[in-house]
Amino acid sequence: VRLMPSLFLDALNTNRRYLMRLQPDRLLHNFVLYAGLDPQAPAYGGWEADTIAGHTLGHYLSALALMHAQTGDAQCRTRAGYLVGELARCQAHAGDGYVAGFTRKNAAGQIESGRAVFDELKRGKIDPAPFYLNGSWAPLYTWHKLFAGLLDVHAHCDNAQALQVAVGLAGYLQGIFSALDEAQLQKVLSCEFGGLNESFVELHVRTNDAQWLALAQRLHHHAVLDPLVTQRDELAHQHSNTNIPKLIGLAREYEVTGDAASGAAARFFWHTVTDHHTYVIGGNGDREYFQQPDSISKFLTEQTCEHCASYNMLKLTRHLYQWGPQAELF
Structure with missing residues (x-):
């Protein structure tokens, strides 16, 4: 084109x-x-x-x-x-x-x-x-x-x-x-790491080397991702753009491995953010953070909708649309 x-x-x-x-x-x-x-x-x-x-x-x-x-x-x-x-x-x-x-x-x-x-x-x-x-x-x-x-x-x-x-x-x-060990790794993952899990999944795809997929799966930040795997919205007071890329990583894991839990978590997160944490202009977060669900009318400031978060939500949306072209995703 x-x-x-x-x-x-x-x-x-x-x-x-x-x-x-x-x-x-x-x-x-x-x-x-x-x-x-x-x-x-x-x-x-x-x-x-x-x-x-x-x-x-x-x-x-x-x-x-x-x-x-x-x-x-x-x-x-x-x-x-x-x-x-x-x-x-x-x-x-x-x-x-x-x-x-x-x-x-x-x-x-x-x-x-x-x-x-x-x-x-x-x-x-x-x-x-x-x-x-x-x-x-x-x-x-x-x-x-x-x-x-x-x-x-x-x-x-x-x-x-x-x-x-x-x-x-x-x-x-x-x-x-x-x-x-696992406890030490989770401490490291409490600092923003972008979508490093996505990168390792992609590296596995490019090289056909299973060690990179295993590493991607190990970079599972339990404090953030486990509630989403079990369909619970605990996003309040979490930094929006720190966490969206982690779900993009899970989406990519689902595409490569077929792991249903990863795909379901990515879908649940997308619906949770768009239905309960998104402003009318399409972005999310006040001063870069999620608040309690369905409370954004109380957070109308000059610092809403960080563009990094909007970009990554669009990226996640692209993955979900490839799984099934539903109108709400378009």
């Missing part, structure tokens, strides 16, 4: 111009620096100057891949290939599959490589908060964005190296998680 001259094509071209303005080496700065190599450009500011650095590169990979798929733009494919090649170089220098741009603030208040977080986790030192893990801002969430970007480049740009980098990083994470 190619767009004809229209407002939609204008929007697409505006997006493409923006993508070309971004500088790949600036997005790579932390990846290269903490791999012990020499960065070619300074880091961007904003969140890229915080401990969540690196997540933008994952989004950027997805954007380049999807733009190439939509338009056939060779520059997007070339740029995505360059980024993947640099990530592979960083990963090779690390030697164990690790590749990341996020950092962490240590007990002395100093910024250091995010690798320190996972060295501590492997030793059993786990200090979680809803959005922070051992001094780093949602590192597993950031890795989910990187996995998603790599898998998109693999799919839409026919880039085999992107899958190789993803498999290498998955192997590193497998080593971390295998050192944790």
Whole structure:
């Protein structure tokens, strides 16, 4: 499908111009620096100057891949290939599959490589908060964005190296998680981790390696997902966008394994959110959080309907629509 001259094509071209303005080496700065190599450009500011650095590169990979798929733009494919090649170089220098741009603030208040977080986790030192893990801002969430970007480049740009980098990083994470017992893992999962379970299901599909499906199934956050499996709405006061991707992961598990409980949980969650937690404009959450069911009229503020949550609900809706094209899903 190619767009004809229209407002939609204008929007697409505006997006493409923006993508070309971004500088790949600036997005790579932390990846290269903490791999012990020499960065070619300074880091961007904003969140890229915080401990969540690196997540933008994952989004950027997805954007380049999807733009190439939509338009056939060779520059997007070339740029995505360059980024993947640099990530592979960083990963090779690390030697164990690790590749990341996020950092962490240590007990002395100093910024250091995010690798320190996972060295501590492997030793059993786990200090979680809803959005922070051992001094780093949602590192597993950031890795989910990187996995998603790599898998998109693999799919839409026919880039085999992107899958190789993803498999290498998955192997590193497998080593971390295998050192944790179930109670320790659940503590880790209490910090936002995006849809990392979805990424591992997809990695299983791409590689036909059952270990990645097993890892995806292990990343089951019981506190959030068990009530949904048993058809209970306990979403009040939970962060909306932290949890929607977990259900996308269950939806993907259902598609691959046929596990009825996973599919039912995804359906129940979708109906619960759309029927009892959604504003008339289609979004959910006040200040990013769910409230008690059927109470949104009491939460009409200037900070409703975070767009991240709307995007992920649309993504979940796409999965459900593929299972059965019901009008309410359209």
